[in-house]
Amino acid sequence: MPSYTVTVATGSQWFAGTDDYIYLSLLGSAGCSEKHLLDKPFYNDFERGAVDSYDVTVDEELGEIQLVKIEKRKYWLHDDWYLKYITLKTPHGDYIEFPCYRWLTGDGEVVLRDGRAKLARDDQIHILKQHRRKELETRQKQYRWMEWNPGFPLSIDAKCHKDLPRDIQFDSEKGVDFVLNYSKAMENLFINRFMHMFQSSWNDFADFERIFVKISNTISERVMNHWQEDLMFGYQFLNGCNPVLIRRCTELPEKLPVTTEMVECSLERQLSLEQEVQQGNIFIVDFELLDGIDANKTDPCTLQFLAAPICLLYKNLANKIVPIAIQLSQIPGDENPIFLPSDAKYDWLLAKIWVRSSDFHVHQTITHLLRTHLVSEVFGIAMYRQLPAVHPIFKLLVAHVRFTIAINTKAREQLICECGLFDKANATGGGGHVQMVQRAMKDLTYASLCFPEAIKARGMESKEDIPYYFYRDDGLLVWEAIRMFTAEVVGIYYESDQVVEEDLELQDFVNDVYVYGMRGRKSSGFPKSVKSREQLSEYLTVVIFTASAQHAAVNFGQYDWCSWIPNAPPTMRAPPPTAKGMVTIEQIVDTLPDRGRSCWHLGAVWALSQFQENELFLGMYPEEHFIEKPVKEAMARFRKNLEAIVSVIAERNKKKQLPYYYLSPDRIPNSVAI
Numbered sequence: 001m002p003s004y005t006v007t008v009a010t011g012s013q014w015f016a017g018t019d020d021y022i023y024l025s026l027l028g029s030a031g032c033s034e035k036h037l038l039d040k041p042f043y044n045d046f047e048r049g050a051v052d053s054y055d056v057t058v059d060e061e062l063g064e065i066q067l068v069k070i071e072k073r074k075y076w077l078h079d080d081w082y083l084k085y086i087t088l089k090t091p092h093g094d095y096i097e098f099p100c101y102r103w104l105t106g107d108g109e110v111v112l113r114d115g116r117a118k119l120a121r122d123d124q125i126h127i128l129k130q131h132r133r134k135e136l137e138t139r140q141k142q143y144r145w146m147e148w149n150p151g152f153p154l155s156i157d158a159k160c161h162k163d164l165p166r167d168i169q170f171d172s173e174k175g176v177d178f179v180l181n182y183s184k185a186m187e188n189l190f191i192n193r194f195m196h197m198f199q200s201s202w203n204d205f206a207d208f209e210r211i212f213v214k215i216s217n218t219i220s221e222r223v224m225n226h227w228q229e230d231l232m233f234g235y236q237f238l239n240g241c242n243p244v245l246i247r248r249c250t251e252l253p254e255k256l257p258v259t260t261e262m263v264e265c266s267l268e269r270q271l272s273l274e275q276e277v278q279q280g281n282i283f284i285v286d287f288e289l290l291d292g293i294d295a296n297k298t299d300p301c302t303l304q305f306l307a308a309p310i311c312l313l314y315k316n317l318a319n320k321i322v323p324i325a326i327q328l329s330q331i332p333g334d335e336n337p338i339f340l341p342s343d344a345k346y347d348w349l350l351a352k353i354w355v356r357s358s359d360f361h362v363h364q365t366i367t368h369l370l371r372t373h374l375v376s377e378v379f380g381i382a383m384y385r386q387l388p389a390v391h392p393i394f395k396l397l398v399a400h401v402r403f404t405i406a407i408n409t410k411a412r413e414q415l416i417c418e419c420g421l422f423d424k425a426n427a428t429g430g431g432g433h434v435q436m437v438q439r440a441m442k443d444l445t446y447a448s449l450c451f452p453e454a455i456k457a458r459g460m461e462s463k464e465d466i467p468y469y470f471y472r473d474d475g476l477l478v479w480e481a482i483r484m485f486t487a488e489v490v491g492i493y494y495e496s497d498q499v500v501e502e503d504l505e506l507q508d509f510v511n512d513v514y515v516y517g518m519r520g521r522k523s524s525g526f527p528k529s530v531k532s533r534e535q536l537s538e539y540l541t542v543v544i545f546t547a548s549a550q551h552a553a554v555n556f557g558q559y560d561w562c563s564w565i566p567n568a569p570p571t572m573r574a575p576p577p578t579a580k581g582m583v584t585i586e587q588i589v590d591t592l593p594d595r596g597r598s599c600w601h602l603g604a605v606w607a608l609s610q611f612q613e614n615e616l617f618l619g620m621y622p623e624e625h626f627i628e629k630p631v632k633e634a635m636a637r638f639r640k641n642l643e644a645i646v647s648v649i650a651e652r653n654k655k656k657q658l659p660y661y662y663l664s665p666d667r668i669p670n671s672v673a674i
Helices: 126-142 178-188 192-197 205-215 218-226 230-239 260-266 273-278 345-386 392-400 404-415 432-443 451-457 470-493 497-502 504-517 533-555 558-562 585-591 595-608 629-653
Strands: 003-010 021-028 051-057 065-073 081-089 095-104 109-112 282-286 310-315 321-327
Touching: 003 021, 021 051, 021 081, 065 081, 065 095, 065 126, 095 109, 126 345, 178 595, 218 230, 218 558, 230 321, 230 345, 230 470, 260 273, 260 310, 260 321, 273 282, 321 345, 345 392, 345 404, 345 432, 345 504, 345 533, 345 585, 392 470, 392 533, 451 470, 451 533, 470 533, 470 629, 497 504, 497 533, 558 595
Parallel strands: none
Antiparallel strands: 003 051, 003 081, 021 065, 065 109, 081 095, 282 310, 310 321
16 A cells, blocks of 8 residues: 655744644545554654654555645643644655644644645645635634724734734743843843832932943943044944934024034034035934923823934044034024034033933834834734745745744733833833824835835935945845845746736735735835836835844844943933033933933843844744745855855954944844844
8 A cells, every 4th residue: 555654843942842642634636545643652752853754554546745734632731732844755755845834732733735835826726725715714813903002003913922823922932021031131230239229310420330330342331431422422323223313414404593603613624504515514313203292201200301302413524423513302492502512511411412312212112113123013914814825925024024923012011011111211101102103104104114215315325425334334235135035036936027916915915014004004105016026026125124134223232322321311300401501410410310210221222132042043044934946046145145245244343443233144133023
C-alpha cells in the first residue's frame, strides 16, 4: 500500500510543545486519507523544538496532494501547540512543503496548502477556492476593527492582550508588561531610592547626575555634557529622536516677527535675514500642533504646562544647524518675547528647554505612536482580514507586522489608557495625547510615509546643502534597498499591471487600509486601490519601511537622547516666561520635572529602547513562508544590499564623536514590537 512520510516541526518558543493528540488527514485530487493519529509508542511527540517523522499508509494513491488537515484533541488538559511546518514525501519520492507558523488552541484544527504562493486567479480547483474563502471568513471574525478614540485610526477589537487571536499574541505576555518593565527599569537604573521624594524638586543640574550615573552611555554622556550648547541643540533636529520636524524656511511666518537686527550676531554671511532665507540657510521647527492642547491635570497637587514654540535655525559657515530665535507661543505680543542667543544665559537656556520639551511630546505621541505604531497596526489588521496565507503579499508582509497588534493592545491596556503609565510623567497625559493624535491625523498622508517624498516636502533633500543629516542619508539607502526587494517580489507574481489591478484580495487589503485606517479621508492621499506593479511596490515599501526603519529611527534613540532629563523634559511645572531678564537657575530647576516624574521618565525611555529577546532584524526571515527559489534568491540579494549599507554606516561612524546608527540595518527590527 502507498505510504507517505510526514515530518512535523514544532516551534522552539516557550510553551510551543503539546501533549495533546495530533491527527493528520491528506486531501488529494484522487481521494482523501482517513484521519491518522500521529504517535510513536514510548516517545514524547511534539516537544518544543522537535522535528518528528511518521509513516502514513493509505489504501490507494491520493493523486496530487492539495490540502493537509491537522487536528488537535485534548489528552488531559488543553495544551496549546505551535506548528511550524509539515513536509510530505510522496510514494514517488517528491517532497512537498506546507508552511504553517500558527498556534493550535483548544480542540483546534488547521488546514494547510503547500507553500507555493498563489493569487486567487491561480486557483481553479473548487476545494482550493473554498479553502481560500473560508480562511478569510474565519479571519474576518477574529480580526475586527474597533474605534479606540474618535478620530484615531481604527485598531483591533480587543480589550486586553489575552483577548487577541493566539497567533498574534506575544509568546510571553510578561515580557511586554509595561508595569513590570518600568519597575525592572527603575530597579536596574537604581532610581527607586528617589521615589519617596516624588513631588520634590531637584537642587540643581548636578543633582540630576545622581540618577544618571547608572544609565550613562557614549551618546547620553555626551548629551549630559553638551546639552546647553547651541550646536547640540541644533544637531538633534537632524539626528536625534525626532528628525522629522525640521524644514527649510522659504518665507518667514508673520506670527514670528523676527528681524535682521535681532539675529544679526548669529548671521555669518553679512546678509540680511531675508537674504539668508532666500539662499536656503534658514530652517524652522513649528510646534503649532501643541497650541491649545490640555496639560495633564491628573495630579491635583502638581500643575503641569505645555507650550507651542516656534524655533528658527540657521546653517552657519561650518554647515552646522544652530538656533537663532525662539518664540514660546504662537501669537506674538509683549508677553511672548522672541528669545535670542544674545539674551541672558538662563533666558536663552530656558527657551531651548521649552523647545526640547515640546519636541519630546510631538515625538512620543505623533512621530512614534501615531506614525509608526498605529499605522503599522492598520496594515497588520488589514493584511489578516483580506489576504489568505497562500497570497504572496501575505507571505511578504507577515514578518513585518509580527507582535505589532499585541504591543499596541498592551499599550492601550496599560500605557496610554486613562490613568495609565503615560499619565504619571507626561504633561500630555490625562487626554492631551489623545487630542494631539486627533489633530495630527490631518497631516497623516500617504506621501508623508514615502520617505524620499517626505524629505523633499521639507526641503531637506540636498546632501550638499545639509551634509550632516544622517537620518536622511541612511534612510534613503534603506528605502531603496526595500523598494528593490519589493519590486523583485512583485515582478515574480505579477507579470503585468493588469494582474495587479485584477487581484481583488490585494485591492480589498489596500481599501481596508484606506477606509478603516485613514477613515476614508480623501485628503490622506492613501490609495483606495493599486493599479500597477510600480505602485504596488511603492505601497509595500511604505508598509515595510514604516514598520522597520522608521520605527527604529524614532524609537531606539530614546535612551540616548531623552535620559538626560533637561534635554527632554516630559513635563514642565511652571508656565513659559513672559518677559526677559527674569530667569534664574533656581527657576529652571523648579520648572523641570520633579524627582518622581523624572524617575518614571527614565524608566520609560530605558524600557522602550530595548530590543526584544531573539530580535529579528531587517532581512531576516526564519519563518519560511516562501518556498520558491526566485523569492529566496531575492531575499539573499536583499540581505546582501543591507549588509553593504551596514558597512557604509559603520565606516562613516568611525570618524564621528556622535555616531548615528539607528538606521543601520543590523539594528533595525523587522517590525514594531516594542
